[in-house]
Amino acid sequence: MRVAEAIRAAALRLAAMSDTARLDAEVLMAHLLGASRSDLLLRRMADPCPPGYAALVERREAHEPVAYITGTQDFYGLPFAVSPAVLIPRGDSEVLVEHALAARPDARRVLDCGTGSGALLLAVLAHLPGAAGVGIDRSEAALTMARANAEQLGLAARADFRPADWDAPGWSAELGRFDLILANPPYVEDHAALDPSVRAHEPAGALFAGPEGLDAYHALIPQLPALLSPEGTALVEIGASQADAVSAIANHAGFSVRVHPDLAGRDRVLELKFLLGKAGASA
Ligand code: GLN
Numbered sequence: 001m002r003v004a005e006a007i008r009a010a011a012l013r014l015a016a017m018s019d020t021a022r023l024d025a026e027v028l029m030a031h032l033l034g035a036s037r038s039d040l041l042l043r044r045m046a047d048p049c050p051p052g053y054a055a056l057v058e059r060r061e062a063h064e065p066v067a068y069i070t071g072t073q074d075f076y077g078l079p080f081a082v083s084p085a086v087l088i089p090r091g092d093s094e095v096l097v098e099h100a101l102a103a104r105p106d107a108r109r110v111l112d113c114g115t116g117s118g119a120l121l122l123a124v125l126a127h128l129p130g131a132a133g134v135g136i137d138r139s140e141a142a143l144t145m146a147r148a149n150a151e152q153l154g155l156a157a158r159a160d161f162r163p164a165d166w167d168a169p170g171w172s173a174e175l176g177r178f179d180l181i182l183a184n185p186p187y188v189e190d191h192a193a194l195d196p197s198v199r200a201h202e203p204a205g206a207l208f209a210g211p212e213g214l215d216a217y218h219a220l221i222p223q224l225p226a227l228l229s230p231e232g233t234a235l236v237e238i239g240a241s242q243a244d245a246v247s248a249i250a251n252h253a254g255f256s257v258r259v260h261p262d263l264a265g266r267d268r269v270l271e272l273k274f275l276l277g278k279a280g281a282s283a
Contacts, residue, residue: 003029003040006049010057017061018197024066028056031070063196076123080149085141087206089119092262093184096235096269097123099260100180103233103271107131107179111227113166113220114138116206118146118159120182125155134175136164139205166220172227181224181234185209185216187242213239217246222253224272233273240266 001009007025014021030040032050059069067073067088073080075089076097082088097120100107108131112121115135125133137143143161150159164171186209188194198207209215217236224234234255238246240262247257247270255272262268 001049002045003033003047003049004045006053007045010053013057014060017063024060025057027066028060028069029053032056063200065197065201068201073117075117075119076126078123078126078153080117080119080122081145081152082117083141083145084201085139085203086116086145087184087202089117092264092268093120093237094123095260095262096120096182096184096237097127099269099271100124100182100233100235101127103235104180109133109176109178109229110180110182111175111178112136113181113183114185114206114216115146115161116142116184118149118161120184121159122146122149122153122155124180124182125158126153131180132158133160134178135159135161136166136171137161138163138165139203142203142206166216166223172223175227177229177232178227179229179232181228181232183220183234184237185220187213187216187237187239189213212245213242214245214249217242217249221246221249221255221272225254225274228274230274233271236270236272237268238270240268243267243270246270 007029010025011022014024018024026037030037032053033044035044056069065088067082068084073082073088076094107128110124110131110133112135115121115137118135121133121135125131135146146161150156186207188207190208190211243259250257250272254275256275258271259267260269
């Protein structure tokens with residue numbers, strides 16, 4: 001069987017469980033061939049189908065995310081290594097990076113709370129050559145992945161990945177203040193109906209945050225005033241129905257809030273700044 005035919009057959013099978021069946025089939029084939037997707041489509045379609053393709057398609061059919069099968073996911077134009085230890089970076093989170101870069105193009109110090117693969121912090125640092133950052137996570141496996149990504153992207157000298165848990169008292173005592181704080185914390189309701197590709201494969205600790213998905217915001221946001229410089233900005237990713245609830249938490253902590261939509265027009269990112277006259281109030 002030739003590559004073109006194998007992809008066609010795989011896409012038909014995957015259509016039963018994936019909204020992106022054809023893309024999945026192509027990405028898995030490109031991975032197996034060690035080719036880029038464009039190289040696959042332009043030059044490799046008449047090659048004989050390599051052995052092992054059926055096994056990869058079967059894994060996807062069992063709901064394993066493509067990014068975990070290939071071990072990589074592009075985010076903000078950069079390749080990130082991923083494993084089941086970290087959430088797969090989403091296109092919707094690229095909106096957070098855009099707003100961070102727009103809000104503080106002059107940022108010198110950047111903090112990423114719950115950094116996972118390091119995607120948010122490293123994407124921002126890649127575009128701010130004068131900035132250095134700290135990424136914290138409670139998962140050692142995630143930190144190992146984030147450090148490997150920093151190394152791979154040539155950003156290791158400016159990215160410090162440290163174990164820390166914002167639920168543990170004193171976790172931030174030594175960190176100082178930051179011009180930009182980024183966070184994509186867990187925000188899914190514990191009992192939410194999730195795609196099996198997500199629920200069965202992505203790390204629960206990066207997804208779930210109590211019955212309303214608000215636990216991480218309640219824990220983290222009141223701690224941000226002590227970490228943000230007076231002119232600083234915090235960008236926090238939220239679930240599409242959480243803008244009002246998380247804005248209320250942020251207002252209570254002394255922040256003004258702007259809500260930004262994701263690519264599908266759903267509420268996705270809150271931009272937080274100190275309300276006038278409140279800067280450093282809880283320092
Ligand atoms: N956006 C992810 C999802 O809907 C959730 C990410 C998170 O909880 N931080 O699957």
